[in-house]
Amino acid sequence: MTASIGVVQKQRGRVLAGDLLRRADIAIYRAKVEGKARYVVFEEGMDTQALRRLDLENDLRRAIEAQEFVVHYQPQVTLESGDLTGLEALVRWEHPEKGLIHPIDFIPIAEDIGAVRELGLWVLEEACRQAMSWDSEGVLEQATVLSVNISPRQLDDPQIVARVAAALARTGFPANRLALEITESVLLSESRTIADKIAALRSLGIRIAIDDFGTGYASLTYLTRIPVDFLKIDQRFVSGLERDDESKSIVLALVNLSRWLEIEVIAEGVESRAQLSHLLALGCRQGQGFLFAKPLSADDARVYLENARKQLVA
Ligand code: C2E
Ligand code: MG
Ligand code: MG
Secondary structure, three states: OOOOEEEOOOOOOOOOHHHHHHHHHHHHHHHHHOOOOOEEEOOOOHHHHHHHHHHHHHHHHHHHHHOOEEEEEEEEEEOOOOOEEEEEEEEEEEEOOOEEEOHHHOHHHHHHOOOHHHHHHHHHHHHHHHHHHHHHHOOOOOOOEEEEEOOHHHHHOOOHHHHHHHHHHHHOOOHHHEEEEEEHHHHHOOOHHHHHHHHHHHHOOOEEEEEEEOOOOOOOOHHHHOOOOEEEEOHHHHHHOOOOHHHHHHHHHHHHHHHHHOOEEEEOOOOOHHHHHHHHHOOOOEEOOOOOOOOEOHHHHHHHHHHHHHHHHO
16 A cells, blocks of 8 residues: 655644645645655645646546547658558647647546546547548558557556447447557556457457557566567657667667567657668668658548559559
8 A cells, every 4th residue: 555645834824724734635636646655745836736737627528528639640651662551540639729739738637537538439439430431532541550549547447348349340440450559558567457458459450559669668578478569669769860879779679679579660750861761771661750741630631641542553
């Protein structure tokens, strides 16, 4: 058992008991947000931050109710030719006043308030529905893999496999064209149930990608315990290719490792020609990044797909 502790220092003058407790509460809350099993001492200003956070939480609950989210799509390509191999679905919050908000600013909050399961399933179903509609218009190649990010909190859901299967059934999207991206931390849990869920998803035909590979932990043993299909090399190693030799060694090691394990490698965040030529020299075959295309709105992605098809035919 662990505890989160909020501390309020004794103040001069008279303080109302209610205020004291409220400050302790804010400090406890902060301790929980920072990862639990710790103490936090209340400081002036924490209450306004806490209020802002509370505002954001309420705003997010409202947005989920009002369905203010959209999915953008980033092409994944063969590095050598630039040919499309996949599309990654990336959620955005279309805030009525603040404009487009990126996931980094609201997914962690959705995780904390227990809203990420609902949101994540919505993204999955929306992306599948969109892909089916491109399919019926004839702009999407059958071989194009649709990748959807899954939060660790979603994998905690005992019903996750059934829910994913239901989303596929409702949209008609074939399981073998879907990849789910999970982060390394999920695989590190020794829990049998996680391994079982991943195995169950894979037996549906769904492929599993490890996102941001190399940022989490040094232990690679889980790769032998839990089979996966793709490793996504984190952006930091790709951008490091132009600066240091360590990044080169790491990318090379990952490319070789995945060859042995028969896992496909995808380089994330490829921004420059120099990075591209390093990746090719190191034997990396697939990638995504601003050099090829930014994440595109559904309308822009459609235009991209049409052009990609025309090039393929020509
Ligand atoms: P990710 O899955 O690693 O997605 C890649 C992120 O890198 C995206 O940021 C993308 O816009 C950005 N990116 C792509 N190419 C480049 C590049 O060349 N240079 C740079 N600097 N950045 C590039 P985005 O869309 O802001 O998403 C951030 C993270 O939020 C994602 O990282 C993913 O972990 C999470 N996320 C996005 N959508 C969802 C979702 O539907 N569910 C969950 N649970 N998480 C999501
Ligand atoms: Mg991803
Ligand atoms: Mg990533």
